Amino acid sequence: MPPVPKPTSDHYDMIVIGGGSGAMGVSRRAAYYGKKVCVIEEDGRLGGTCVNVGCVPKKLMWHAADIAEKLKEAPEYGFGDSVDKPKVPGFEWKYFAEKRDAYVRRLNGIYDRNLDKDGVEYISGHGKLVGKNEVEITMRGEDGQMNAGTHRIRGDAIVIATGGRPVIPSDDKIPGASLGINSDGFFALREQPKRVVVVGAGYIAVELAGVFHTLGSETHLLIRHDKFLRPFDPILHDTIAEYMDKTGLQVHKSTNITKVSGGNGKPLQIETDKGETIEADCLLWAIGRRPNTDNLGLEDVGVKTDEGGNIVVDKYQVTNIPNIFSIGDVQGKALLTPVAIAAGRKLSNRLYGHSDLKDDHMDYDNIPTVIFSHPPSGTVGLSEEEAYKKFGKDQVTVHQTKFVAMYYGMLEHKAPSAYKLVVGPGDKVVGLHIVGLGVDEMLQGFAVAVKMGATTRDFIETCNIHPVAGEELTSMVFDGKKP
Numbered sequence: 001m002p003p004v005p006k007p008t009s010d011h012y013d014m015i016v017i018g019g020g021s022g023a024m025g026v027s028r029r030a031a032y033y034g035k036k037v038c039v040i041e042e043d044g045r046l047g048g049t050c051v052n053v054g055c056v057p058k059k060l061m062w063h064a065a066d067i068a069e070k071l072k073e074a075p076e077y078g079f080g081d082s083v084d085k086p087k088v089p090g091f092e093w094k095y096f097a098e099k100r101d102a103y104v105r106r107l108n109g110i111y112d113r114n115l116d117k118d119g120v121e122y123i124s125g126h127g128k129l130v131g132k133n134e135v136e137i138t139m140r141g142e143d144g145q146m147n148a149g150t151h152r153i154r155g156d157a158i159v160i161a162t163g164g165r166p167v168i169p170s171d172d173k174i175p176g177a178s179l180g181i182n183s184d185g186f187f188a189l190r191e192q193p194k195r196v197v198v199v200g201a202g203y204i205a206v207e208l209a210g211v212f213h214t215l216g217s218e219t220h221l222l223i224r225h226d227k228f229l230r231p232f233d234p235i236l237h238d239t240i241a242e243y244m245d246k247t248g249l250q251v252h253k254s255t256n257i258t259k260v261s262g263g264n265g266k267p268l269q270i271e272t273d274k275g276e277t278i279e280a281d282c283l284l285w286a287i288g289r290r291p292n293t294d295n296l297g298l299e300d301v302g303v304k305t306d307e308g309g310n311i312v313v314d315k316y317q318v319t320n321i322p323n324i325f326s327i328g329d330v331q332g333k334a335l336l337t338p339v340a341i342a343a344g345r346k347l348s349n350r351l352y353g354h355s356d357l358k359d360d361h362m363d364y365d366n367i368p369t370v371i372f373s374h375p376p377s378g379t380v381g382l383s384e385e386e387a388y389k390k391f392g393k394d395q396v397t398v399h400q401t402k403f404v405a406m407y408y409g410m411l412e413h414k415a416p417s418a419y420k421l422v423v424g425p426g427d428k429v430v431g432l433h434i435v436g437l438g439v440d441e442m443l444q445g446f447a448v449a450v451k452m453g454a455t456t457r458d459f460i461e462t463c464n465i466h467p468v469a470g471e472e473l474t475s476m477v478f479d480g481k482k483p
């Protein structure tokens with residue numbers, strides 16, 4: 001259902017500012033408990049970053065890249081002419097981008113209907129706190145402009161779930177920086193750039209560089225330090241970096257851009273502090289995100305933020321003002337969709353649920369996550385270093401293995417698999433870090449085991465599945481007793 005033309009009430013049990021992942025979680029769960037809830041979204045479509053410019057379109061691009069790899073490998077599996085290898089069909093970026101966007105629009109519609117079905121009111125506009133219990137909405141008009149008047153509504157609980165947005169350096173800092181795009185701009189591309197420079201060392205930079213490269217763009221990844229994915233266990237970086245090197249994705253270590261020129265139909269000239277100039281058709285900044293707190297009224301009402309501008313909350317998602325809560329990316333911790341959703345649902349459980357849910361809150365330990373790199377990688381729990389710090393080096397054992405998945409056994413070209421188990425006191429598996437074919441779909445199950453406190457004995461006692469890559473994880477800790 002489309003948004004309401006104006007709020008249907010001047011009082012709600014819960015007002016949610018933002019209409020992304022966190023908002024869906026908290027609002028629908030509150031409505032389930034019979035509460036009167038509204039969601040205010042300024043973007044003109046529901047779903048937030050994940051649906052519109054994040055997880056969903058990103059994963060579709062990764063699938064397209066994955067197919068490009070499989071098409072290259074198909075002749076060696078007997079498809080086409082094994083002597084004169086068939087030409088791999090070109091990738092129609094524009095066709096795919098339009099199809100992908102149509103899918104995203106379908107999801108927007110599903111989100112609308114889900115709110116409607118659950119009785120959550122959807123208001124299209126910009127929300128701003130004007131009191132501890134009061135929000136002013138500047139309504140979005142049919143022309144997409146915020147020109148349809150203002151309304152004030154009151155709420156017993158107010159949840160700030162406004163997410164974040166990508167940053168790019170200012171032109172003052174790096175002349176010509178604004179000639180580049182950010183991750184939102186990646187999804188707006190209608191043509192595949194032939195040569196791309198991606199700047200950043202986080203998972204978004206690694207994923208988007210991987211997509212460009214696998215789909216055939218000449219790709220440069222510029223990183224400030226000597227490694228990317230630094231918050232993760234180094235097995236991820238080391239395995240992916242080696243594969244990038246082998247496949248020709250050019251990683252420029254300890255490199256900063258000093259100037260960008262060109263553009264307007266001409267190639268970009270990207271100068272670095274290494275004294276080189278890289279010519280490219282697209283420059284993509286993936287150097288971080290900042291919380292969406294502009295014009296939100298936080299200062300007026302006295303909601304505390306940290307030095308990065310993130311809203312400060314306790315473990316129950318409560319800000320320094322008891323009836324104002326914050327969930328998801330805007331509170332700066334574990335910027336992932338399932339975290340935002342779970343934190344939202346748990347908040348509503350705690351506020352409105354049965355008595356056994358009165359302590360419900362998001363546990364920020366052992367959050368599993370997958371990076372859609374090439375090959376994909378995944379991680380849950382502590383890195384080796386974190387485990388040493390937490391338990392002391394003598395209390396930690398590390399098991400690791402590197403191998404080539406059977407799929408590549410048939411191929412000339414091989415992609416690596418590398419797995420690591422970090423084991424803490426009591427033989428408990430406290431970290432699991434995996435790279436290679438299929439790990440994206442493998443991690444969820446192993447994350448349950450780690451969350452439950454599985455020991456190496458549990459891994460040993462679990463019967464293998466054969467022949468799958470995952471059996472390496474249940475075989476690599478071998479004490480002579482594998483059944």
Ligand SMILES: Cc1cc2nc3c(=O)[nH]c(=O)nc-3n(C[C@H](O)[C@H](O)[C@H](O)COP(=O)(O)OP(=O)(O)OC[C@H]3O[C@@H](n4cnc5c(N)ncnc54)[C@H](O)[C@@H]3O)c2cc1C
Pocket residue numbers: 017018019020021022023040041042043047048049050051053054055056058125126127128161162163164183204292295296327328329330334335336337338340
């Ligand atoms: C390229 C990319 C890839 C990603 N891939 C993954 C992935 O694979 N897996 C994963 O788990 N996570 C991924 N993420 C992260 C994930 O998208 C976010 O963690 C998640 O969307 C956060 O949800 P949220 O509800 O906190 O914020 P958002 O989803 O960003 O929603 C916030 C909403 O609030 C609205 N808003 C802001 N201010 C106001 C206001 N004042 N009034 C009204 N509305 C307002 C915004 O328009 C936005 O729609 C990715 C992110 C990016 C950028």
